[in-house]
Each structure stands twice: as C-alpha cells, then as structure tokens.
Amino acid sequence: MVMRQYELVERVRAYDPGADEDALNRAYVFSMKAHGNQMRASGDPYFSHPVEVAGLLSEKKLDTASIITGLLHDTVEDTEVTVSEIQDKFGEEIAQLVDGVTKLSQLELQSDRHKQAENFRKLVLAMSKDIRVLIVKLADRLHNMQTLHFIKKEEKRRRIARETMDIYVPLAERIGIRDWKEALEDMAFRELNPDARASILNRLQFLSEQGGNLIDNIIKELKDLQKSHGIEVEVSGRQKTPYSIWRKMQRQNVGFEQLSDIMAFRVIVDTTEQCYHALGVIHSRYSVVPGRFKDYISLPKPNGYRSLHTGVIGPENQRIEIQIRTKEMHAIAELGVAAHWQYKQTGGSDQPSKEGRQYRWMRDMLDILANASNPDEFLEHTKMEMFSDQVFVFTPKGDLHALPRGATPVDFAYSVHTEIGNHCVAAKVNGRIVPLRTELRNGDQLEISTSSAQTPNPSWESFVVTGKARSCIRRFIRSKQREQYANLGREIIDKTFRQASYDLTEKALKAILDRFQCDTVEDLQVRVGEGQVASREVLYAIYPGAKDKESAKKVPARRAKDLPSHAIPVRGLIAGMAVHYAKCCHPLPGDRIVGIVTTGKGVTIHTIDCRTLEAFADMPERWIDVSWETDQTETASFVGRLHAVISNEPGSLASLTTAIGRDGGNIINLKFTNRGQDFFDLLVDVEVKDVRQLNNIMAALRATPVVNSVERSHG
Structure with a gap:
C-alpha cells in the first residue's frame, strides 16, 4: 500500500x-x-x-x-x-x-x-x-x-x-x-x-529455544549490578546478525559451535564518566576475555562512533560482548551522520549542518579519485580503504591518525599530506629509525623525515595498504614513466635522423602525427621510447626516399663492436621504467653497453659481451647504442654479480663478506650454487658505483686466502 x-x-x-x-x-x-x-x-x-x-x-x-x-x-x-x-x-x-x-x-x-x-x-x-x-x-x-x-x-x-x-x-x-x-x-x-544464512538462522533459533529467557535474565542481572553501585542504566540485548557471525567464522576459521560471543548487550548511561565507572563495575564482577577491550570513546572511529567495548564471561556463565555508551553516543551509533542533522529555523528555511562534509575518509576518497588513472583503479583502492580494520597512531605533537591494519610509515606519511608521502626518506617509530615497510601498531608515535630530492619509490607499492598511498605512487610512476619514455624516444629519433643525415623539425613531426594515431609530438616520442613505434618508421614517414636508399644497401647482421662511437646517454633514467638493466650480464658504469628495444618496456641495457645479444643479431632495428651519463652515476648504485669459489672451512664466508665491505660494496643477495667437501661455489650480488669499484673488490677477494677464485658472472 x-x-x-x-x-x-x-x-x-x-x-x-x-x-x-x-x-x-x-x-x-x-x-x-x-x-x-x-x-x-x-x-x-x-x-x-x-x-x-x-x-x-x-x-x-x-x-x-x-x-x-x-x-x-x-x-x-x-x-x-x-x-x-x-x-x-x-x-x-x-x-x-x-x-x-x-x-x-x-x-x-x-x-x-x-x-x-x-x-x-x-x-x-x-x-x-x-x-x-x-x-x-x-x-x-x-x-x-x-x-x-x-x-x-x-x-x-x-x-x-x-x-x-x-x-x-x-x-x-x-x-x-x-x-x-x-x-x-x-x-x-x-x-x-x-x-549459509539459513543454517546460521536455524542454529540461532535453536539456541533461543534452548536458552528460554536467557537474554532477559542477563539484562536483569546487568541492570541490578549497576544499580547496586549507584548507576542508573538502560540495558538492551540481541543476538548478532547472521552475516557478522558468518564473517567471524570465516575470519577465524572456526565452526558455529566454537563461537561463544554471539550475544551483544548495550549499556546506556548519562555521562562519559559513568561509561568508565560502569566498565569498572563489570570488570570487577566478571572475568574479562583477553584482547576484547576497545576504547572508542578516547579513540573514536572515523564515522564518529564512540563507545566502550568489552568481552566477558558474564551472567549465566555466558561469553558476551558489552557496549557501554551515553545516550548521545548511542544516537550517533544508531543514526551516524543523520544524528548530526540540525535545523536552524531562520526565516522559515531549514539549513542542515554540513558536518558530514568534514569526514576525513571522504577527503581521502577525493585524493584517490584525483590520482587514479581509471574508475576500476579508483574502485579497487576505495574498497581496500573501506574494508580494512584500523590501527591508531600519533604524530610527535600528539595528533591522532586512524589507518588500516597493516599500514606502514609510508601510508602514515601520505595520510598526513600527499607531499610528505612523495618526499618521505626515513621514519622513526617511537624514537627509533625503522624500515619504511615496517607494520605499524596501535599507539605508535611516528616522525617522518623528508627530502626535496626524494620521489616515490616504485617498490613502495608492494607494501603500502592505503588506497591513497597506492594511488599517489601509481600516479607518480605513470607520469615519470611517460617523461622517461618521451626523453628516450626523443634521443632515439634524433639519433636516427643524424645517422641518416636528414634534418628533423618539430613541424615535420606534427605533420605525421595522424599516421601514428598520436595527438602530440610528445605522444609520438613516448611510443618510440616504449618500442611501440620504430624510429626508422618515423624517418620513412617524413622522408620516404630514405627507405629506398637503405633498401639498396645490404644491411648486415648487427654486432656490438659495429656500434658507432657517439651514443645516446642513459640520462637520469630510473631502472624499471624506461630503462631496464639486464639480469643476464648486470651492466655497470664503465662497461661498454648496448640497448635492445623491447616492445612496451623501453630499452634493456646489456654489456657488449653479453651472450644474450646473439639472439638479436638479425634484428638491427632493435639495437641502440647507449652510454653512461657521468652526472647520473656519481650518486647512483648498481648491482654487479660475482661468481666465487671459497674453501669449506669455518670463517671463510665471514672473510669474503669482510673483504667486500672493506671496499665499500654492499651485499644484497648471496646464493650457494654448489657444495662440495672442500669448496663451495656461490653467486654474490654486490651493490657498487661502477665497474672500477667492482674490480677493486674482486682484487681484494683474490688476495683473501680462503677465496680460491672469483670472476664476474655473466649468466
């Protein structure tokens, strides 16, 4: 009706x-x-x-x-x-x-x-x-x-x-x-x-029939207990919802019979002080279930919910959950933002308060929306944001921040401000420097150190848990990747035109954009940098005669020694974006190097003696001559791989690591490949500045008595 x-x-x-x-x-x-x-x-x-x-x-x-x-x-x-x-x-x-x-x-x-x-x-x-x-x-x-x-x-x-x-x-x-x-x-x-729902409802009905007036009896005992201590209260009780019971069964991997706190009771008092008084009365009368106490009065939930929660072995020897709050807290708990609605009878018009706009989680959603590349990514991050349990942490000034459980200092930095997250370099938790991937705990105090030279590390995405942090990191990666691909593509196009002795102008590039389905010259440069478009295709589009000239010549198979002396510098390119350093040969500054264009990945850098290059001998269009950029390598670090044979005796591994550390090398990975009665073979990945430092480390190792041999690994 x-x-x-x-x-x-x-x-x-x-x-x-x-x-x-x-x-x-x-x-x-x-x-x-x-x-x-x-x-x-x-x-x-x-x-x-x-x-x-x-x-x-x-x-x-x-x-x-x-x-x-x-x-x-x-x-x-x-x-x-x-x-x-x-x-x-x-x-x-x-x-x-x-x-x-x-x-x-x-x-x-x-x-x-x-x-x-x-x-x-x-x-x-x-x-x-x-x-x-x-x-x-x-x-x-x-x-x-x-x-x-x-x-x-x-x-x-x-x-x-x-x-x-x-x-x-x-x-x-x-x-x-x-x-x-x-x-x-x-x-x-x-x-x-x-x-599942029907099964839980049947079991709840059975318990109700068996328990008779169980809930009423518990309510009466809780009321009488508080009254005997001079506290007037309202008490209500109910069974938990089928879905909350089912979710708890799934989360704890237990059966229905193993759940004992399926009843929740609400104790309503007049003042905040009485909340804590009533809690003390309950804890002094009944055994407390460890780990079940939560104080949402001093640390409210993001939606404004305030209450004390505790679990006890209560009346009738039943394990129950008790929530203690004031009438005002109860109204907010039941109605949420609707409880804040106020009416100002001004000139006969209703003007509702805008308190709902101030919710921090909504601002976080808008930040995620600004950084997400598409609606699917936005939905992924916001669902992650909304479903997480919470951990409460503090700034050095005592400001409270609520984060999802499993959050790290990087998540905290982004929750304070996007720029603090973007420039985060180190974190102190409770006064002690910790790794940025450290999982935060309730009550931790955090201090974030920043640097204007720092940018988000792509590896952060693997451990952050908040949608805001992940979306900001992804946004940086997308923008940085585009910038890197554009720079690389520009260098490749310029080099191709110089080698072919043709002039290149911005006007000429704009004239061929439609052919490559690009809106701007930068879009075309990005596609070349990504390996989606060959630079020679750009040359032929502007100068069709260049293709005829080259087809008249026999193009030999490409070899690293055939590369011209002038090369594209690897200029400020971040590994893992436009440039990838090959895992087969681990190139270092000081090595002669060559780039191989990989569709969708940019350029992979190899040493000129890498055996992998043989597979590309008949694909000259994929070869790019590159060189190290001096300014970049002064502060950057690279990974060199060593193959060592050491004596099987106590202290030999310590001697090897000491020799590496003495020359400034940082071991980031070590793997035994063969164990014999007298000798061990192992691969050692060492972080160094250039090939000269790696050679010094190898010389030091060869002078170490327990080291039988050491060579640079190329496989």
Missing part, C-alpha cells in the same frame, strides 16, 4: 514543525504524474518506490530538501523531466541533490565492473558536495534490496547484491547508519549465500 500524501507530510511535520508542507505536497504530486503508468518488477506502480524512499528518509528525521529529493530522485533518469525543470519548480538546492543522486551513466561501458566503478566515482564526487546525496542513495538502494526477489534473472540479482555488499554496506558503515548497514548486509547475504 503506497503511503498517502498527507501521511508523509504528517510524518515529517511530527519531527520538524517548520517543514515546507506546500513543497512536500507539490513534490508528491509532481513525482506521481511524472512516473505515470510505469510499473516495477513487483507489479506495483513505480511511484511506490520514491514514496518508500522518502518514508525511509523521514524515519531518520532528515530535512525537507532530503525528503523531496527522495520523491524526485528517479524522475530525471526514468521520465522526461529535466534537472532545469526541477530547479524551476523546487529551487537550486533540490535540483543539485536530485542531479547528484541520479544515475548519470547512460553509456554502454566495457563491463558490469567498469560500469559499477564509474557510477561509484560519480557518487563520490556528488556526495563530496553534500552528504545528503549519499543518504538518499542509500535509502534508494535499501528499498531496491527489499524488493530484489521480484527480479527474475538470478545473475542480475546476484550482481546487485554483490554491488550492495562491496559498495553500499561499507558506505553505510562509514556514515554510521547502523540499521541500514545491517539490513543491506543481511539482504545481500541472503542472495549471495542463502544456505
């Missing part, structure tokens, strides 16, 4: 006597006429959906603008109504809210996941302007989930349920609307894993 017009208006006026009754009535009629004869999958008139959404919003006592938005939220998408028409009839504020909630994606995108990611990106942008957009969207999803069973296609039902679990449940949790979060979670769980 559709809620009648006067019923909705009376429901809103009951908590907001100053509500704009005329606007509510007009919105009700406007929406009903706009949707006309449209029907839902359930067979009900489509208009029943926006009315139910408005009803859900009124239960949270939201302002008139939100209720009207609920009534109108589907008119732009599903009818002929336009946003400008809504603005004319209901004002700019409501038009912006409706526009924010409207599903904007009308294009056929690559996949359901891509469409989901794109819609979520738009939702985050919209809700960053006004948190009410998210609340209306959640109410919309809640009613759609309540009628999900009317959709005939199982695949579509499961897709909607998975989207609800992945996106809307975490968002509802983040803004603290607990009952909506649990309802969405349960309905999605029912669709995605009906057997």
